[in-house]
Amino acid sequence: MKHYAIPDVRDVRIEKGLLGDVAAKMIDSVIPYQWEMLNDRVEGAAPSHCVMNFKIAAGDVKGEYAGCVFQDSDLAKWLEAAAYSLMVKPNADLEKTCDDLIAVIGRAQQPDGYLNTYYTVKEPGKRWTNMRDNHELYCAGHMMEAACAYFEATGKRQLLDIMTRMAYHIDSVIGPEEGKLHGYPGHEEIELALVRMYHATGDALMLKLARYFINQRGTKPYFFVEEAKRRDSNNYFDQNDFKQLYWQSHLPVREQAAPEGHSVRAMYLATGMADVARETGDNTLIAACKHLFESTSTRRMYVTGGVGSSSIGEAFTFDYDLPNDLAYAETCASIALCFFMRAMLQLEPDGRYADVMERALYNTCLAGMSLDGRNFFYVNPLEVDPEASHKDKRKEHVLPVRPQWFGCACCPPNLARLTTSLAKYMFTLGENEIYMNLYAQAEADLKLGDKHVTLKCGTDYPVSGEIVLHPGAGKYALCLRIPGWAKTYSIKLNGESIDAAVEHGYARIEREFKDGDVIALSLPMQPRRVYANPHVRADIGKVAIMRGPVVYCLEQVDNGALVEALCLARNAELSEAAQPDKLGGIIEIHAAGKRLVSSSDALYSDEAPALEDAELTFIPYYTWANRGENEMTVFVRDI
């Protein structure tokens, strides 16, 4: 089956601009800072216990296991991000830190290949008794991803060998054969990781296991029900009837038409399905992936690319249920949505996948971290009143400012591994075709079959929509994504306008490129109004502002209190103002608006509130909550 490759991280240097700056911040500041966090050396922050748990499991120190049952995964995600960091910017000290850490991980591995510090330290003898809740396969998946990334970065096999032994151990315990557990992970992730292991090792066992987990999921009798019968427990999940939806185990995956349950799990599953489908050419699985894409992107996704509407189960709910103030929209879920879209782009070039990926990346993902890289959001609401967050139990998950770290710190290292590996999202590569999915200042050296093609991209995107490309010499097709939000565009080759055919969202320029050729792509980067489908009850009568891929919001600090009382007339002009010193450098959007003002203090009155003139100042959503606690809203009253 025809499919598309992605570049290695080291093949694309993203140097400047919004994405380049975020990656540099990650590498220079956040990854070292997170290492301190994982070692419990940051004063005032909740301890992670991560490294300590591994040292205890390794027998290096004595102590008790601490933290969540899936704590190992935070370390794995950090190690994966550190590997990408080494590819972008070699650092002997960091590599030594990683080598030493991998030696500890090796000592924590049990003689039979098993690796999980929770069970090794805290509940030896109870391994594989609660695959639904206790994340052994999830943690293994993350460590497999770290192993593949570290092997790619350094050529060192130690962690890859450790995780290969773990895969063989898993295969000895779980599978279709009699005497094995016929199960699958309660939190998906290992499926996509096993496909990476398959690529890194060439070992068919990896793909066999990934396929088994995908195909076995949701079959009857339900594994998690049978497993719970064998287990004497009465935990949160036993007490709450999630009806298998929470774990996406309610139906075989090919019968699941919409994403259900825990949103991070659902998106990791979808990614694993697409990855397995690509490797096996399974058309029924591809069809299921497309159904999940359609239902997610057309009915269950916030304008910010956030997914997961309810804090109960951190879950998808139903079509068009996208409350702004109660949103869950976990940072990890949007990161996982980017993974899913990357996997779909590897199946077929369709600009809609890149549109969703870009939406999630520039909005919910970037909003997950403060501008200084020190604080992180887990939940990404579209409307916040700090008083409600403090006093209303239903909104206690909606934090008005980013905390330093979490007891459950899945999002910060996940963000680190995404933003340090954007090369994998920026391009997909066919036999003789380059698909450019994201635009950023970059220099690339891309493998097209057995040849190399260089490509330089100069742009300050998304500040402007002007993109100048210097393709290296050779005969191939350069396919430039024309975003779904771009109503117009122009392409010039060496100063002359050209008519490039647009297929599935990509303008295709196929020719014998010569050294010195210059392609200029111009996308319309003006502010625009965006309306939700009226089925989204929360957004009826409201409008959001976007500029290119960036969603905007109103914050109290710029607009005064009660931002919900602000209104934007349909004919009001949206003007831009560059603010190089504000919030790390932004394009602010201004509009003459109105404010609803009551004429009396009465709770109810016969008199309609007056509409007073108000100047509205919109800032990019990803920059909100960097100036202390204050109100924020994405959707504004449309009058």
Ligand SMILES: [Zn+2]
């Ligand atoms: Zn998370």
